[in-house]
Amino acid sequence: GENVEQHPSTLSVQEGDSAVIKCTYSDSASNYFPWYKQELGKRPQLIIDIRSNVGEKKDQRIAVTLNKTAKHFSLHITETQPEDSAVYFCAAASSSGNTGKLIFGQGTTLQVKP
Amino acid sequence: DTAVSQTPKYLVTQMGNDKSIKCEQNLGHDTMYWYKQDSKKFLKIMFSYNNKELIINETVPNRFSPKSPDKAHLNLHINSLELGDSAVYFCASSRGGGNYGYTFGSGTRLTVV
Numbered sequence: 001g002e003n004v005e006q007h008p009s010t011l012s013v014q015e016g017d018s019a020v021i022k023c024t025y026s027d028s029a030s031n032y033f034p035w036y037k038q039e040l041g042k043r044p045q046l047i048i049d050i051r052s053n054v055g056e057k058k059d060q061r062i063a064v065t066l067n068k069t070a071k072h073f074s075l076h077i078t079e080t081q082p083e084d085s086a087v088y089f090c091a092a093a094s095s096s097g098n099t100g101k102l103i104f105g106q107g108t109t110l111q112v113k114p
Numbered sequence: 115d116t117a118v119s120q121t122p123k124y125l126v127t128q129m130g131n132d133k134s135i136k137c138e139q140n141l142g143h144d145t146m147y148w149y150k151q152d153s154k155k156f157l158k159i160m161f162s163y164n165n166k167e168l169i170i171n172e173t174v175p176n177r178f179s180p181k182s183p184d185k186a187h188l189n190l191h192i193n194s195l196e197l198g199d200s201a202v203y204f205c206a207s208s209r210g211g212g213n214y215g216y217t218f219g220s221g222t223r224l225t226v227v
Contacts (some may be wrong), residue, residue, distance in 0.1 A: 034215040043204065043218040044157070051213065087155055093213065099169045100145050100210040104157040 002027045004092050006105025014113050019077045021088055021108045026071070029095035033066060033073045034102065036089040044089060048075070080112045117141050120205050120219035127195055128227055134191045135222045137205030143217075145169075145210030146188040148180060151202040151221070163188055164210055195226045 003026040013019050025033075034049035050057045050064045050073065057064050061080075066073045077084055087107045094101040118139045127133055139146060147170070148160040162170035163182040177193045188205060202223050206216035 032213045038155075043220050044216075045218070046215040049215050089157060097169065098210075099162055099164070100208050100214065101147075101159055101162065101170055102216065103159075107155045107157075109155075 002092075002094050002096075002103045004090060004103045004105040006090050006108055008108060009106065010109045010111070012111045012113065013080050015080060015082060017080055019080055019084070019110055019112075021075045021090065021110075022072065023074070023090035023092075023105050024070075024072050025092040025103070027092065027095055027103075028071060030092040031095070032093035033064070034091050035062075035064060035075050036091065036104075038087045038089065038107075040086070047088075077110075080110075082112050082114050085110055085112045116220075118205060118207055118217050118219040120203075120222050122222060123220060124223050124225075126225045126227065129195055129197060131195050132191070132193045133195060133224070134189055135203055135205075135224075137188045137190075137219055139186055139205075139207040139217070139219075141207055141217060143207035143209055144185055145208050146182065146185070147206045147208070147216065148188065148190050149204045149206060149218075151204060153201070157204070161188075161190075192224075195224075197226050200224055200226045 006023045031052035036044035037047045038044040063076045090105040091102040145164045147162045161180040165185045182188045202221045205219040208214045208216045
């Protein structure tokens with residue numbers, strides 16, 4: 001079945017360091033990979049996404065890379081700040097039925113220590 | 115102007131009761147979803163509607179019944195609530211078609227006692 005694995009489950013970094021979160025997906029036909037940030041008690045919010053026709057996308061301090069052959073994609077956050085502390089979710093769009101269904105990873109709790 | 119709004123934000127109820135959660139989006143999106151987020155933060159899809167038509171119905175107990183009166187609204191009714199139904203329920207909308215991100219509602223924290 002469709003599955004997205006996300007690692008690590010928790011990540012603690014010092015302010016200013018970089019953070020990397022990795023995901024693998026099982027559906028080789030998936031072509032859309034968004035990342036969401038969820039602060040405590042809030043809704044998940046889309047922070048960046050990548051489509052299968054590109055290998056990398058950057059938006060200020062965050063970047064996402066995609067390796068379709070290996071079915072891996074990663075989120076990179078540089079110069080981390082305390083306000084980056086949150087739960088981050090990767091997701092992959094299911095290719096079946098053109099429904100827009102997203103399969104989410106298990107989440108990574110990122111703690112940025114000042 | 116809230117893009118995706120859910121009511122209520124909190125719901126505390128006793129086992130066996132029936133409750134409803136409402137969701138509305140003003141983004142003009144065609145597709146709406148219900149996701150359940152459990153205590154371990156895992157987001158699992160329950161249902162999806164595209165322009166009032168049910169397109170996703172995951173393995174969910176039939177005590178849960180979604181309803182979409184129009185493409186801007188998606189409600190969730192839960193009968194005979196059980197302790198295990200306690201979770202945060204998120205509504206979301208998207209342009210659909212598999213290549214667009216979601217806009218989530220603020221969530222409904224359901225506690226069954």
